[in-house]
Amino acid sequence: xxxxxxxxxxxxxxxxxxxxxxxxxxxxxxxxxxxxxxxxxxxxxxxxxxxxxxxxxxxxxxxxxxxxxxxxxxxxxxxxxxxxxxxxxxxxxxxxxxxxxxxxxxxxxxxxxxxxxxxxxxxxxxxxxxxxxxxxxxxxxxxxxxxxxxxxxxxxxxxxxxxxxxxxxxxxxxxxxxxxxxxxxxxxxxxxxxxxx
Numbered sequence: 001x002x003x004x005x006x007x008x009x010x011x012x013x014x015x016x017x018x019x020x021x022x023x024x025x026x027x028x029x030x031x032x033x034x035x036x037x038x039x040x041x042x043x044x045x046x047x048x049x050x051x052x053x054x055x056x057x058x059x060x061x062x063x064x065x066x067x068x069x070x071x072x073x074x075x076x077x078x079x080x081x082x083x084x085x086x087x088x089x090x091x092x093x094x095x096x097x098x099x100x101x102x103x104x105x106x107x108x109x110x111x112x113x114x115x116x117x118x119x120x121x122x123x124x125x126x127x128x129x130x131x132x133x134x135x136x137x138x139x140x141x142x143x144x145x146x147x148x149x150x151x152x153x154x155x156x157x158x159x160x161x162x163x164x165x166x167x168x169x170x171x172x173x174x175x176x177x178x179x180x181x182x183x184x185x186x187x188x189x190x191x192x193x194x195x196x197x
Contacts, residue, residue, distance in 0.1 A: 032052040032056070034055050079149045094117075128151075
């Protein structure tokens with residue numbers, strides 16, 4: 001029994017590994033086939049059952065009759081990095097303001113503002129697809145980097161605010177953080193009171 005256990009264990013691991021890796025190997029070998037090689041039936045072994053070709057890879061990078069995938073990837077990287085930077089800055093500033101000061105505008109208080117940010121995380125982002133589409137269409141920013149980069153931070157700021165804010169903790173004072181260089185700017189209609197006052 002003791003000899004059978006390792007054989008079964010490693011046999012199961014090898015079987016599961018083959019099950020997981022096989023689709024990736026199939027996709028990789030298919031990427032080196034010509035169009036006729038892909039549609040002409042199952043052939044799996046390169047140089048034995050088919051002649052490998054780089055036609056599929058060259059068409060991905062702007063070759064004859066292909067599409068260029070480099071520019072869309074670069075656009076995605078620029079928009080993602082820009083949206084992340086904007087959301088980190090705005091979320092950090094919002095979290096600092098909510099943990100350091102008490103805001104009150106009518107019946108709206110800090111806890112209501114925090115709940116607003118939390119409720120953004122509850123709502124699936126697809127709910128905003130049609131409003132964002134209509135807004136970008138109205139502004140003429142459809143299919144532009146500015147339109148995509150402008151809407152992405154709105155989905156991220158809520159999580160940055162909640163993850164940065166320390167509930168129950170007292171944030172350092174403005175003087176401690178910026179040594180007097182950072183002055184909080186608020187709407188004069190909003191009553192601002194520091195935690196210690």
